[in-house]
Amino acid sequence: MKYDLVILGATSAALGIAKVAGDRYHTLILNPTSMVAYEFINAYKPGTGWEREPESLPARMIREELLSENVLCPGNSGNAHIYSAGSVFCKAFRALKADILLETGLVSVKEKNGGYELSVYCVGGFQTIPTDCIIDTTEREAGVRNKSLNCLLVNRDQSEPFPSVFPEGAEFYPDGDETVNSAVMRYPVSIDTTLYQARHQLIEYWAQRPEGAKNWKIAAIGLCFDVTPSTGYRKISKTHFLLPSAWQDNSLSAIDAGVALGRSVEI
Amino acid sequence: MIFRRIVDGIPQETAADDIVFDRHYDVIVAGTGTAGSLAVLAAAMQGASVLGIDRFSGAGGMSTFGYVDGYYYGANGGMYEEIDRDGKALQDEMFLGKVEAKQYLLEKKATDQGAELLFETIVTGVYLNGKTVRGVSVLTEDGVQNLACEMLIDATAEAEVCVMAGCAADCGRQSDGKTRPYTSVKVWVTEAGNIARTNHDSGYINQYDPKELSNAILAAHESQLLGEFRNKKGRVLFLAPFIGIREGRRILAEETVTMQKILDRDLTKIPLFYAYSDFDKHGKDNALETELLQDWYVASNLSTVCLSVPISIKSLIPKGYRSLLAAGRHIGVDHDTASLFRMKKDMFKCGESAGVCAALAVKKGVQPMDLPYEEVRGILQETGCLQEENNVGIMFDDRYRRMQIHWLTDKKEIRMELAGDMPGIAIYSCKRLGNRITKELKQWMAGADGNDLLRSNCAIALGLIGDQACLPVLRDIVRNRDSFYYKDNRRTNQLRTVIAIYLAGKLGDMELVPMLEEILLGEQEYEKGLYHEITKTSYHFNPNRNFNEIYFQVVSYAAVSLIRIMEKHPENPKFRKEGRKILKEAFGDDSHIRKTTSMPEGTFEYASMENIRDYVNHYCH
Numbered sequence: 001m002k003y004d005l006v007i008l009g010a011t012s013a014a015l016g017i018a019k020v021a022g023d024r025y026h027t028l029i030l031n032p033t034s035m036v037a038y039e040f041i042n043a044y045k046p047g048t049g050w051e052r053e054p055e056s057l058p059a060r061m062i063r064e065e066l067l068s069e070n071v072l073c074p075g076n077s078g079n080a081h082i083y084s085a086g087s088v089f090c091k092a093f094r095a096l097k098a099d100i101l102l103e104t105g106l107v108s109v110k111e112k113n114g115g116y117e118l119s120v121y122c123v124g125g126f127q128t129i130p131t132d133c134i135i136d137t138t139e140r141e142a143g144v145r146n147k148s149l150n151c152l153l154v155n156r157d158q159s160e161p162f163p164s165v166f167p168e169g170a171e172f173y174p175d176g177d178e179t180v181n182s183a184v185m186r187y188p189v190s191i192d193t194t195l196y197q198a199r200h201q202l203i204e205y206w207a208q209r210p211e212g213a214k215n216w217k218i219a220a221i222g223l224c225f226d227v228t229p230s231t232g233y234r235k236i237s238k239t240h241f242l243l244p245s246a247w248q249d250n251s252l253s254a255i256d257a258g259v260a261l262g263r264s265v266e267i
Numbered sequence: 268m269i270f271r272r273i274v275d276g277i278p279q280e281t282a283a284d285d286i287v288f289d290r291h292y293d294v295i296v297a298g299t300g301t302a303g304s305l306a307v308l309a310a311a312m313q314g315a316s317v318l319g320i321d322r323f324s325g326a327g328g329m330s331t332f333g334y335v336d337g338y339y340y341g342a343n344g345g346m347y348e349e350i351d352r353d354g355k356a357l358q359d360e361m362f363l364g365k366v367e368a369k370q371y372l373l374e375k376k377a378t379d380q381g382a383e384l385l386f387e388t389i390v391t392g393v394y395l396n397g398k399t400v401r402g403v404s405v406l407t408e409d410g411v412q413n414l415a416c417e418m419l420i421d422a423t424a425e426a427e428v429c430v431m432a433g434c435a436a437d438c439g440r441q442s443d444g445k446t447r448p449y450t451s452v453k454v455w456v457t458e459a460g461n462i463a464r465t466n467h468d469s470g471y472i473n474q475y476d477p478k479e480l481s482n483a484i485l486a487a488h489e490s491q492l493l494g495e496f497r498n499k500k501g502r503v504l505f506l507a508p509f510i511g512i513r514e515g516r517r518i519l520a521e522e523t524v525t526m527q528k529i530l531d532r533d534l535t536k537i538p539l540f541y542a543y544s545d546f547d548k549h550g551k552d553n554a555l556e557t558e559l560l561q562d563w564y565v566a567s568n569l570s571t572v573c574l575s576v577p578i579s580i581k582s583l584i585p586k587g588y589r590s591l592l593a594a595g596r597h598i599g600v601d602h603d604t605a606s607l608f609r610m611k612k613d614m615f616k617c618g619e620s621a622g623v624c625a626a627l628a629v630k631k632g633v634q635p636m637d638l639p640y641e642e643v644r645g646i647l648q649e650t651g652c653l654q655e656e657n658n659v660g661i662m663f664d665d666r667y668r669r670m671q672i673h674w675l676t677d678k679k680e681i682r683m684e685l686a687g688d689m690p691g692i693a694i695y696s697c698k699r700l701g702n703r704i705t706k707e708l709k710q711w712m713a714g715a716d717g718n719d720l721l722r723s724n725c726a727i728a729l730g731l732i733g734d735q736a737c738l739p740v741l742r743d744i745v746r747n748r749d750s751f752y753y754k755d756n757r758r759t760n761q762l763r764t765v766i767a768i769y770l771a772g773k774l775g776d777m778e779l780v781p782m783l784e785e786i787l788l789g790e791q792e793y794e795k796g797l798y799h800e801i802t803k804t805s806y807h808f809n810p811n812r813n814f815n816e817i818y819f820q821v822v823s824y825a826a827v828s829l830i831r832i833m834e835k836h837p838e839n840p841k842f843r844k845e846g847r848k849i850l851k852e853a854f855g856d857d858s859h860i861r862k863t864t865s866m867p868e869g870t871f872e873y874a875s876m877e878n879i880r881d882y883v884n885h886y887c888h
Contacts, residue, residue: 125273156460195324
């Protein structure tokens with residue numbers, strides 16, 4: 001089936017693009033895993049600027065849901081547990097006027113007849129998808145400047161503060177509240193490290209943690225990398241754009257950026 | 268050499284005589300989930316060069332990415348037990364939950380044994396010489412690689428690679444093609460700082476349709492927002508990225524394990540391991556299952572009975588294929604058995620057995636079917652994967668009742684059991700005895716002297732045997748909308764009205780039809796007491812569920828039994844026309860769905876009655 005627009009990555013930016021472009025164009029979102037808005041949610045990417053009011057209506061509506069689900073703190077303290085927001089984003093993606101293929105890997109992209117021909121692999125095997133326009137919201141084409149594997153640490157003792165002297169080799173972002181005493185750990189790895197290798201490195205790093213951090217246990221490890229793309233928005237051609245979602249400060253900013261691009265795209 | 272792959276859902280075959288493989292392995296394991304991870308480890312421990320491939324970024328499958336962190340039955344023993352022990356120690360030191368420790372150890376132990384692991388990689392094609400597998404094509408982040416192997420283990424759970432290679436496979440139940448319901452798992456931290464997981468059945472899915480799969484994943488995870496599935500205080504950590512799909516394709520193997528063979532104990536004498544569970548089918552729409560399963564699960568009320576099942580190498584071999592083994596829930600079993608053969612302990616053992624057999628076969632230069640059984644048995648006994656203690660037969664095995672089941676033959680004993688509220692063993696024993704017990708059953712039924720249980724249970728036993736003498740009693744039960752629940756099981760005990768509708772339908776009882784019509788179309792039906800006032804403590808209800816199971820079961824059985832009766836009377840076209848009219852009217856709108864649940868479309872609760880509606884509409888049209 002031919003699509004006017006194919007969005008690569010079921011990212012937060014993809015949500016914004018599809019929200020507006022889906023009304024005008026026959027749109028498909030392709031994603032290699034089953035996770036959506038994964039670049040923040042499943043990466044345990046803390047993000048910044050959560051206190052800012054988003055510009056677009058779709059992002060503001062998501063923000064309202066995140067507040068009602070206690071993912072964002074009502075006082076706009078900047079504390080967000082975005083990793084808890086999977087269901088909210090699944091609902092938003094499901095409501096889109098766009099087709100979504102999860103667990104679908106991109107094999108190749110060829111220019112053809114003034115448009116593009118994508119070869120993908122999904123549960124139905126190989127498929128060929130023609131399209132007029134591609135927006136890549138992943139860092140596949142943009143490149144990666146640096147990346148980390150993040151995890152959530154939890155201390156069962158609510159009263160024990162996170163150690164003031166952090167172990168070297170990682171960054172820590174305490175994000176505890178009255179319910180759970182927690183912190184996100186960002187463990188930087190080299191660009192060519194695989195997720196599997198990074199996970200083992202992270203575990204072996206935390207096994208060597210100092211005595212003062214012994215009560216901090218790993219509750220969950222990122223299912224994808226927290227990446228900083230090499231570039232933000234780029235227009236490759238009239239029908240080929242890059243908008244790496246992870247470039248944005250947070251999921252809501254990424255939706256805003258997606259909405260802006262989705263409105264401006266003319267196919 | 269030929270190359271086979273799937274394009275747009277259809278297998279394609281091309282010549283591949285010039286293929287140059289990038290690397291060569293003794294054993295390649297496609298899918299390093301619960302079965303595959305142990306297959307990798309076991310094959311490597313036998314000295315084979317092994318490559319494990321998985322589309323996820325790590326090993327463990329449902330045990331890790333699916334976050335199924337505990338066990339439901341399965342037989343003990345095997346290499347997984349050591350991993351669990353080591354995992355517990357590692358968990359105590361480092362992790363809040365079990366899963367990350369287990370995944371780390373599954374991977375580390377495999378690579379310590381020299382195995383290679385290739386994650387975020389998909390097997391996209393298979394190379395064969397005739398029906399002998401020679402290698403695979405894989406898609407990695409870096410592009411396509413062609414890898415040769417002496418033995419290929421398909422541990423994908425979906426028979427992906429077997430189907431790619433051209434093996435025959437079956438999927439779903441006969442009535443409507445549906446598989447068991449799938450599950451969404453949410454992982455969260457409690458206020459006490461402990462990991463918790465909650466899951467709920469999320470509906471039915473054809474996981475081989477890319478759009479349907481995608482929508483099902485989103486719908487399942489979205490449903491965690493519904494009030495019915497919210498947690499008490501805590502914080503969500505993530506939604507398991509691997510939704511819990513309980514059933515998929517099953518290969519046509521050299522030997523298929525069927526429910527009939529399991530119940531008759533007509534099973535292999537040369538097992539690699541024993542599986543052990545009840546027929547844990549999850550779905551509520553019992554009426555659409557096989558009659559054999561309904562005889563057992565519904566009419567005999569033996570739903571939670573566990574059965575040990577020996578599995579031989581033949582059930583792991585796709586029929587007619589060489590150098591290819593299956594390991595996981597997609598081995599040669601029938602649909603009914605697929606609900607039993609899927610528990611994690613058994614999947615671990617299936618993988619371990621496949622890994623051992625594959626490595627030994629390579630070492631000896633033979634096919635797995637030709638391996639000397641004594642040698643295989645010795646290796647598997649050493650780890651405990653195969654142990655005769657697991658050959659426990661048929662059992663009630665829970666806190667409610669723990670006892671081995673021996674079918675009854677003594678008539679006095681049968682009568683005594685039939686006079687009670689836990690008559691399941693006696694009823695199924697009568698089915699086995701058949702005509703040898705009908706005379707006594709009729710006498711006891713007629714002379715029950717106010718013993719309601721004896722009278723009803725004799726009728727049920729006669730119904731199972733296929734004797735029409737039971738029908739007046741069964742009709743009385745239905746007419747009265749009898750709200751009695753049997754008590755054999757810790758859960759899923761059956762309502763006597765439902766059993767009666769099932770059996771009378773099975774016997775083609777025309778006199779039942781007016782009652783079925785009243786159930787399906789009667790304006791006052793939903794107001795009847797049994798749908799709202801069940802107080803029997805023997806039935807395990809989940810009060811959080813927005814699902815009127817009594818109404819669902821009675822209506823679904825009324826509809827399916829009406830179809831059964833129509834099918835039993837092909838000589839009466841007028842009746843068949845009338846029956847279709849009743850069914851069309853009953854399911855022409857969503858009133859039965861809405862009386863069953865107010866949950867939205869796409870939920871398991873909605874889908875349960877939707878399945879019945881679709882089955883009826885398909886039949887009528």
